[in-house]
Amino acid sequence: MRCLIVHNPRSGFGSDAVFAFERELVHAGDECVLRVLGEDCDNEQVLEDAESFDVVVISGGDGTVSNLLYTLxxxxxxxxxxxxxxxxxxxxxxxxxxxxxxLARACRWANVASCDLGEATWSVDGTSFTRGFSIMAGTGFDAELMSAAAPNKRAMGEAAYFMAALSDPNPRVVHYVIEVDSVTHKCDGIACLVANNAMIQLDMEIVPGCTMDDGQLDVIVLEVSRTAELIRPLLSGLLDPKGKLGRPTLETFRGASISITASEPIPMQVDGEVIAQSVTHWDANVLAGVNNLIVDGLSHYAPDSPRTNPKHPVPAELAFPE
Structure with a gap:
């Protein structure tokens, strides 16, 4: 088996877990290429020969992973x-x-799910920008939160996001005009997000039924005026993680083609990476089934008819016990 591992050492806490994975994955007769990303790496160049490998492993945070999946x-x-x-x-x-x-065993069995990506497009001073996203892109309070949390992420981990949220008790309320598959909606709120996946920390689903294999994206508007008002949907998420009873103070829409206009320039983030310029208008579209993601038996994306034999030979130490 030929494997390519693309690793961002600046993600998270700099864990070396990917190297433990590499030791589990590679066995006699295999070839493994490790490419470590630098600050100015060209993703197209890093992945230009991706098709020559049996499996490509992407190691990093959500921003890194989304950028590389968009390239693939x-x-x-x-x-x-x-x-x-x-x-x-x-x-x-x-x-x-x-x-x-x-995970190493899953790579050898190579059961895959065809998964969607989101694609966000915006313009600044006449220049157009496009990025892919696997989780969500958003404007307003969530982008401000990401920006405030960035300096402390490496030291505090996920706690940096909660500290950032508490530091801004009265975020800006913005008027949004949102077009979803040619139907127009108008909302006021502190943030507007477009999600390809909507499960966040603590296994809470912001929007029930938001998956990355349905050919659609979910629009989420936080219709509150103060940070304290987010306590209701947070408690709702803790008590009802799957959102079967709904989400108070959240307005949601679902579609494949989305256009968002804000009443004033506001910050924007794409999968946790904050865009340098504020925006007033942006578009999001779903790219249906564009990535073949390795899944194992625990994943709810596992195929209904999984492989009965591994695609690549499985060493004895990785085989399932009989």
Missing amino acids: RGRGVDTCVFPSGTANLLFANIGNSPEPAA
């Missing part, structure tokens, strides 16, 4: 997401076992 979109490459970031929300949404040997 539509190329039919079997891709394993390895959690090396702070939150690792995409990995949590996929639902694979985090144990290195289990």
Whole structure:
């Protein structure tokens, strides 16, 4: 088996867990190429020969993973997401076992799910920008929160996000005009997000039924005026993680093509990475089924008819006990 591992050492706490995974994955007769990302790496160049490998492993935080998945979109490459970031929300949404040997075994069986990506487009001073996202992109309070948390993420981990939220008790309320599949909606709130996956920390689903294999995206508007008002949906999420009883103070819409206009320039983030310029208008579209993600038996994306034999030979130490 030929394997390519692309690793961002600056993600999360700099864990070396990916190297433990590599030791589990590679055995006699295999070839493994490790490429470590620098600050100015060209993703197209890093992945230009991805099709020549049996599996590509992407190791990093959600921002790194999303950027690399966007580069691999539509190329039919079997891709394993390895959690090396702070939150690792995409990995949590996929639902694979985090144990290195289990992930290595999954790579050899190569059961894959065809998964969607979101694509966000915006313009600043006449220049257009486009980014892919696997979790969510958003404008307003969530982008301000990401920006405030950034300096403390490496030291505090996920706690940095909660500290950032508490530091701004009265975020700006913005008027949004949102077009979803040609239907217009008007809302006021502190943030507007577009989600490809909607499960966040503590296994809470912001929007019930938001998955990355349905060919749609979910729009979420936080219709509150103070940070304290987020306590209701937070408690709702803790008591009802799947959102079966609904989410108070949240307005949601679902569709494949989305256009968002804000009443004033506001910050924007894409999978936790804050955009340098504020925006007033942006578009989001779903890219249906563009990534082949490795899944194991624990994932709810596991195929209904999984492989009965591994695609690549499984060493005895990785085989399931009889």
